[in-house]
Amino acid sequence: MTTAEEGRQRLDAASVLNAKRTLLQLLARAGVWSGDAEEMIGFVEAGALALAYEEIGGAGRSAPDGKGEAYAAGWLDGARAVADELGGVAERALRQALAADPTTDSPDDRPPVGRTEMERTKVAVTPIYLSFTDVSDLDPEVTEQVLGAVLRTMSSRQRSRYAGRLAEFATTHREHLERLYAEYGPGSAIAIHGRYTLVHSPTSVAVLERLAAAPSALYEEWDAAELPPAWLDGLTKAWGAPA
Structure with missing residues (x-):
């Protein structure tokens, strides 16, 4: 782990899961049905990923200066690949929140209102x-x-x-x-x-x-x-x- 990585604040998977379970319990005590709570948390998760995708995939990002053209080209290709993958993760998270099978999802369907x-x-x-x-x-x-x-x-x-x-x-x-x-x-x-x-x-x-x-x-x-x-x-x- 580099010095820069040590200075970053990140939640580990166990802490994220703990926060989610805590929120579910608090919502349950407030009378929110677990299915509704899971759905709303899923939307928040999908939304956070979508916003992150928009931020890192936005125009105006450039490679670090002074590394040469080959480095810059590789850096930009890598950044685009990461952004594309994050976009895919955001899409899958939304599908999961919608509880829809991605192989059968149709934009023309009108299911009952939840x-x-x-x-x-x-x-x-x-x-x-x-x-x-x-x-x-x-x-x-x-x-x-x-x-x-x-x-x-x-x-x-x-x-x-x-x-x-x-x-x-x-x-x-x-x-x-x-x-x-x-x-x-x-x-x-x-x-x-x-x-x-x-x-x-x-x-x-x-x-x-x-x-x-x-x-x-x-x-x-x-x-x-x-x-x-x-x-x-x-x-x-x-x-x-x-x-």
């Missing part, structure tokens, strides 16, 4: 919604029914990345969303119009994203869930999407 998928989406939509408007007393409180329809338009893999997709959607369409919530949301002149009821729910962010990205699939799942057609029509009109 409990952690629902909770992750709730956590994702609320701060985005509150960045545009306030909590409304007119919230219809149908979060799980609406988000269930939204999530059923996606595969498990798409759901695993949905928080990021929602954040990107909110950033890309910020001005449009600001106008929509100002005109139709809490405190607006038409706030109590039943057609725009869903604008008072944080789930509206996810519904709007699906209207923009997959309107046909959303209408199909909306009908299957027997949700009020007027709510979806109202958001469609407010968003300006074709009905």
Whole structure:
């Protein structure tokens, strides 16, 4: 072991496993089912690997100076090989977290919505919604029914990345969303119009994203869930999407 390696702080495998088991026990005491806890820990692990892959594989990395062209070329080839392998590890970790067989996984599958998928989406939509408007007393409180329809338009893999997709959607369409919530949301002149009821729910962010990205699939799942057609029509009109 070199002096540089001795100065680095790393957790050994036993310590990592101990931390994971400790977290599982703490979550169990809080009433979190072990399967849900394992899934969430798996997502955190896969996410950490994905972020590490992005960091070491990012542009702008260069070989140490003063070693010659041959050394630099070999160094860069080695760095790319390590980054590619880490990307593969991150992909396998995500597949494991999704509990999917990589030989049969299909991006077109729409499995039943899991409990952690629902909770992750709730956590994702609320701060985005509150960045545009306030909590409304007119919230219809149908979060799980609406988000269930939204999530059923996606595969498990798409759901695993949905928080990021929602954040990107909110950033890309910020001005449009600001106008929509100002005109139709809490405190607006038409706030109590039943057609725009869903604008008072944080789930509206996810519904709007699906209207923009997959309107046909959303209408199909909306009908299957027997949700009020007027709510979806109202958001469609407010968003300006074709009905």
